[in-house]
Amino acid sequence: MKTAWLALAIAATTPAVMAEVWVNPGFYSYHFQRDRGFNNVNTGLGFETVLTDTYSVTAGFFHNSDRETSRYVGVYAMPFKIGTFKAGAAVGAFDGYPKMREGGWFPAVIPTVAYEGPQFGLNVSVIPTVGEKLHGAVTFQFKYKLIP
Template identity: 45%
Template sequence: MKILPFLWGCLFFVTTGANAQSQDSPHHLWINLGTYTHHFQQNRNLNNENTGFGLEWTYNEMYSLTGGIFKNSENQTSHYLGLYVTPIQVASARLGVVVGGFDGYPNAFNGNWFPALLPVAKFEGKKWGLNVTYIPTLPNRLYGGVSFQIKYAIY
């Protein structure tokens, strides 16, 4: 199965309902089952399907807290904690950064926690959402790519 057409379909599905988000409360609790990462280094044997479990709690339009666990690109277990800051609204997207930390990458700080500041675009409907994150390549430490995370609002 070609993954990019699937992801574009998901983006369309999510964004068509983005303006229908409930105005009753700015708070939402999202659940995700990991991400799909399109890596820039296609010649490597990297894990693109980063399965896992994560939660994202939306405080308001601009701020969300996130955390979780997943199987990273090097098939190692990683954990993450972060804060989404998305002050810019463009059509149905919220643009900004996620600041936080990761662990589990053997070449990045021997697998220990390290800080991250990553550009992100968030598309959120009433029940479904999509986070698209750019991951820069850090030579000899981290493989870069674009990550697609589908999420579902459970509250």
Template identity: 40%
Template sequence: MVNRVKAAPLMRGFLMGSLLVLGALGATRVHAADAEASAAASKPEIWINVGGFSRHFNRSANYNESNLGFGIEWRHNPEVAVMAGVYDNSLGKPSQYAAVNWQPWHIGPVKLGAAIGLLNGYPAIERGGTFFAALPMATIEGRRFGVNLGLIPSIGDVDGALLLQFKMKLF
């Protein structure tokens, strides 16, 4: 997913830009109109996943796009989830993540926002160590199953990708 060491400052810049955009848009939050559905959705939920899949924009790079692993997600309320997990990244290396998925915008069943947290396992960023990351995230959750869809934008030496993660609600 990353070509050179120069990507770390770009990722930090993207993180700061994402935070500024999310903060600026925070005043224009869109909520579901149905108060009863909103009250039911405010109960904490635990979700699990077995990693996910990616589709890279640079098709000639031969990235690993089957990013299997294990993750857990605690949805505290309709807007906030805490996520953590491990997976085989796009370089075929093990990665771990811990993030907050803040999704203040709701359009019907779709939640929109960003996942902001810590990630590791990419040798060209912080020598494979831990770094901050942020990416736009959309979520659709049913009674038992859900999907997270993320976007890594192509910035500088970072090859972008779409991320897809299927999940199942435990309770």
């Protein structure tokens, strides 16, 4: 619940300090280990607030691959751009994965490519497999520009 408040606080500060706010309903995961029965539909709520053309902050929560609730906070660093496409990484922290630090917070660097149109966007990320602790996948996160 604290992450939801943080996400709302980020969104609320936008008119004064930041340019744009994107909202997302979670994401879809295509897991590398297809036969393991992981949750692919990772519903939740997240916000991404643009700071500059390269950096944005993000926070939210989702129903993870292990069917537990995960929270996240981080920064998108997207220095490579071609038109409406950006590439870089999400750098942040997650929790809620039972086998990863017993469900506690852990750092992550996640390669990401984004398409950002006038109103809709898509983040595509590659989550690495970490033994039996974290389940690798390609994720697809649709987003809607809440504040232009």
